[in-house]
Amino acid sequence: xxxxxxxxxxxxxxxxxxxxxxxxxxxxxxxxxxxxxxxxxxxxxxxxxxxxxxxxxxxxxxxxxxxxxxxxxxxxxxxxxxxxxxxxxxxxxxxxxxxxxxxxxxxxxxxxxxxxxxxxxxxxxxxxxxxxxxxxxxxxxxxxxxxxxxxxxxxxxxxxxxxxxxxxxxxxxxxxxxxxxxxxxxxxxxxxxxxxxxxxxxxxxxxxxxxxxxxxxxxxxxxxxxxxxxxxxxxxxxxxxxxxxxxxxxxxxxxxxxxxxxxxxxxxxxxxxxxxxxxxxxxxxxxxxxxxxxxxxxxxxxxxxxxxxxxxxxxxxxxxxxxxxxxxxxxxxxxxxxxxxxxxxxxxxxxxxxxxxxxxxxxxxxxxxxxxxxxxxxxxxxxxxxxxxxxxxxxxxxxxxxxxxxxxxxxxxxxxxxxxxxxxxxxxxxxx
Amino acid sequence: xxxxxxxxxxxxxxxxxxxxxxxxxxxxxxxxxxxxxxxxxxxxxxxxxxxxxxxxxxxxxxxxxxxxxxxxxxxxxxxxxxxxxxxxxxxxxxxxxxxxxxxxxxxxxxxxxxxxxxxxxxxxxxxxxxxxxxxxxxxxxxxxxxxxxxxxxxxxxxxxxxxxxxxxxxxxxxxxxxxxxxxxxxxxxxxxxxxxxxxxxxxxxxxxxxxxxxxxxxxxxxxxxxxxxxxxx
Ligand SMILES: Nc1ncnc2c1ncn2[C@@H]1O[C@H](COP(=O)(O)OP(=O)(O)OP(=O)(O)O)[C@@H](O)[C@H]1O
Ligand SMILES: [Mg+2]
Numbered sequence: 071x072x073x074x075x076x077x078x079x080x081x082x083x084x085x086x087x088x089x090x091x092x093x094x095x096x097x098x099x100x101x102x103x104x105x106x107x108x109x110x111x112x113x114x115x116x117x118x119x120x121x122x123x124x125x126x127x128x129x130x131x132x133x134x135x136x137x138x139x140x141x142x143x144x145x146x147x148x149x150x151x152x153x154x155x156x157x158x159x160x161x162x163x164x165x166x167x168x169x170x171x172x173x174x175x176x177x178x179x180x181x182x183x184x185x186x187x188x189x190x191x192x193x194x195x196x197x198x199x200x201x202x203x204x205x206x207x208x209x210x211x212x213x214x215x216x217x218x219x220x221x222x223x224x225x226x227x228x229x230x231x232x233x234x235x236x237x238x239x240x241x242x243x244x245x246x247x248x249x250x251x252x253x254x255x256x257x258x259x260x261x262x263x264x265x266x267x268x269x270x271x272x273x274x275x276x277x278x279x280x281x282x283x284x285x286x287x288x289x290x291x292x293x294x295x296x297x298x299x300x301x302x303x304x305x306x307x308x309x310x311x312x313x314x315x316x317x318x319x320x321x322x323x324x325x326x327x328x329x330x331x332x333x334x335x336x337x338x339x340x341x342x343x344x345x346x347x348x349x350x351x352x353x354x355x356x357x358x359x360x361x362x363x364x365x366x367x368x369x370x371x372x373x374x375x376x377x378x379x380x381x382x383x384x385x386x387x388x389x390x391x392x393x394x395x396x397x398x399x400x401x402x403x404x405x406x407x408x409x410x411x412x413x414x415x416x417x418x419x420x421x422x423x424x425x426x427x428x429x430x431x432x433x434x435x436x437x438x439x440x441x442x443x444x445x446x447x448x449x450x451x452x453x454x455x456x457x458x459x460x461x462x463x464x465x466x467x468x469x470x471x472x473x474x475x476x477x478x479x480x481x482x483x484x485x486x487x488x489x490x491x492x493x494x495x496x497x498x499x500x501x502x
Numbered sequence: 503x504x505x506x507x508x509x510x511x512x513x514x515x516x517x518x519x520x521x522x523x524x525x526x527x528x529x530x531x532x533x534x535x536x537x538x539x540x541x542x543x544x545x546x547x548x549x550x551x552x553x554x555x556x557x558x559x560x561x562x563x564x565x566x567x568x569x570x571x572x573x574x575x576x577x578x579x580x581x582x583x584x585x586x587x588x589x590x591x592x593x594x595x596x597x598x599x600x601x602x603x604x605x606x607x608x609x610x611x612x613x614x615x616x617x618x619x620x621x622x623x624x625x626x627x628x629x630x631x632x633x634x635x636x637x638x639x640x641x642x643x644x645x646x647x648x649x650x651x652x653x654x655x656x657x658x659x660x661x662x663x664x665x666x667x668x669x670x671x672x673x674x675x676x677x678x679x680x681x682x683x684x685x686x687x688x689x690x691x692x693x694x695x696x697x698x699x700x701x702x703x704x705x706x707x708x709x710x711x712x713x714x715x716x717x718x719x720x721x722x723x724x725x726x727x728x729x730x731x732x733x734x735x
Contacts, residue, residue, distance in 0.1 A: 078619055081615075081618055081619060085604070085606065088606035088607065089606055091606075092605070092606050384601060384602070385604060385605065388598075388602050388603075388604060389604070390563070390587065390590075391561065391563060391590060391596045391598075391602075392590065392591065392596070392615060392616050392619065392663075393587050393588065393590045393591025393592070393616060393619055394587060394619070395583060395584050395587040396583065398587075494563050494564075495554075495555075495558045495563050495564050498563075498598055498602070498675075499554075
């Protein structure tokens with residue numbers, strides 16, 4: 071006898087390929103379900119990622135920015151005592167001008183966010199007053215496009231206010247009306263500021279329409295006696311995938327103010343936890359639904375492969391009589407299963423990516439929302455542009471590949487084990 | 503290994519007992535048998551007398567309940583399953599009653615399959631197959647799938663497959679049972695010729711009177727035990 075029995079890899083591979091070819095119909099059926107499943111999984115992931123990117127994008131435009139720079143206590147206190155010195159803004163601007171900021175950062179905005187009261191002859195309402203740079207905000211925030219009367223703030227406005235429609239109704243205001251904004255200044259004394267309504271907006275989101283007022287940031291700074299200090303700096307990047315990189319970059323560049331306890335840098339996930347939780351949840355729901363679909367595909371593969379194994383007992387008996395070990399007999403079936411699932415995994419994911427690439431100009435889903443005549447769609451408190459551009463997140467694609475290969479291996483393994491455990495002498499009996 | 507010279511297979515006090523629910527079936531009872539190299543031996547006996555079980559034991563497809571079996575010098579009980587598979591590959595050729603070709607391979611590929619597993623070089627493989635196909639009248643049918651061959655032709659391919667890998671012995675379980683008398687006569691002629699001219703050792707299990715007549719040694723089994731053992735000159 072020879073000392074080292076060979077593994078017969080070539081022979082096993084040949085048998086597997088021949089068997090797949092012999093049962094072409096079954097092979098094509100199984101392969102098709104795997105390819106379609108993979109394509110579906112991949113495309114719906116990139117589409118979901120696109121939807122989420124949209125939600126993040128519009129969420130962070132009105133909110134924190136992709137990357138937020140704030141004073142450490144501000145997140146909790148929401149008071150102007152917890153503000154950033156004006157010099158921080160210069161540091162951030164300098165930081166984003168150097169790589170990798172230069173390639174990824176699209177905009178930097180800054181705001182002074184104050185909680186106060188808006189009063190008119192009719193009454194008083196709590197208001198979220200945002201001191202903004204009118205030019206930057208007009209370019210960035212969708213709010214300026216949601217004007218229903220008048221106009222958005224302009225660069226040389228002084229005592230102007232852009233007010234939500236709900237607040238306008240409650241305070242019985244109109245364009246040109248005067249109102250007084252009241253809030254605590256830095257000396258903990260209530261200070262008032264007279265402004266005039268220049269524009270009214272309606273987002274459809276009650277929370278915003280009933281409380282938000284934009285005023286020029288210079289006006290707000292003077293009113294509260296804090297000069298050019300700000301409460302929030304927001305950095306916008308070209309893709310949310312770049313957020314961790316920019317957070318690290320800004321963390322390094324702002325090391326000194328951070329060390330002095332003057333500033334913190336955080337990604338939108340931390341700055342807007344509600345939005346983040348919602349997106350993660352949505353992502354998991356998507357995974358779960360498709361995961362279940364895929365497990366069903368896996369079972370149908372187990373079923374078809376198992377059926378073929380049951381009909382091939384004699385063949386496996388012959389293979390073992392001819393000198394294959396049970397394990398090698400198993401591997402004939404395993405290789406059959408793997409050949410088709412591995413090949414189909416790559417084809418399926420490739421197809422999904424191809425569809426994604428074909429739709430890189432965006433997919434208009436406004437039809438899904440029926441007769442809504444507005445240009446944007448509200449999804450859980452965030453307005454979203456109805457044109458979705460699918461996003462390829464390499465980590466997610468690798469996860470899908472891994473998951474599909476896992477299902478492929480598992481669904482090939484069980485029939486393979488069965489093929490290896492047949493009773494050879496039983497299988498060779500002629501009556502069978 | 504010295505024992506391997508004289509014989510192809512030797513069994514000593516071999517028993518095979520199957521547990522059928524509460525009952526035990528003694529399929530092979532205390533069989534001690536030596537088959538020399540180059541023999542042409544038939545195992546005969548009524549249905550259920552243990553012929554198939556004995557062939558399966560000798561071929562290492564099942565393990566005995568008691569006793570020892572040597573094939574080409576190796577005691578099968580001392581071998582792992584993997585070594586047993588290797589022994590089947592190197593030393594044993596099987597021919598079964600029917601349908602024992604691999605359906606996805608052509609006649610030629612089926613015939614050379616064990617040599618492929620043995621790692622015999624392509625040139626030598628095709629040389630041996632050409633010669634054997636020629637001897638057995640199978641030339642021209644090399645590229646047919648088993649489904650496109652007659653029962654007799656399929657058995658010829660099975661015999662060529664069993665012989666081509668040059669095993670110590672060929673075990674054939676009712677090789678003619680599915681053939682008409684003409685085809686079975688032709689198959690027997692072919693095996694007798696291979697035995698005579700190439701010295702291949704054949705052991706048959708059979709009901710077939712022709713096979714018994716043609717064999718040079720006839721071992722009769724009854725109820726799992728050897729009843730008679732006669733060698734004709
Ligand atoms: N796996 C098994 N489990 C239980 N009993 C078995 C098993 N295999 C064989 N037997 C029994 O062992 C005895 C011998 O069977 P075997 O198949 O060896 O007989 P045989 O001589 O080949 O018969 P036949 O001429 O019909 O092929 C029979 O009684 C059979 O029922
Ligand atoms: Mg039998």
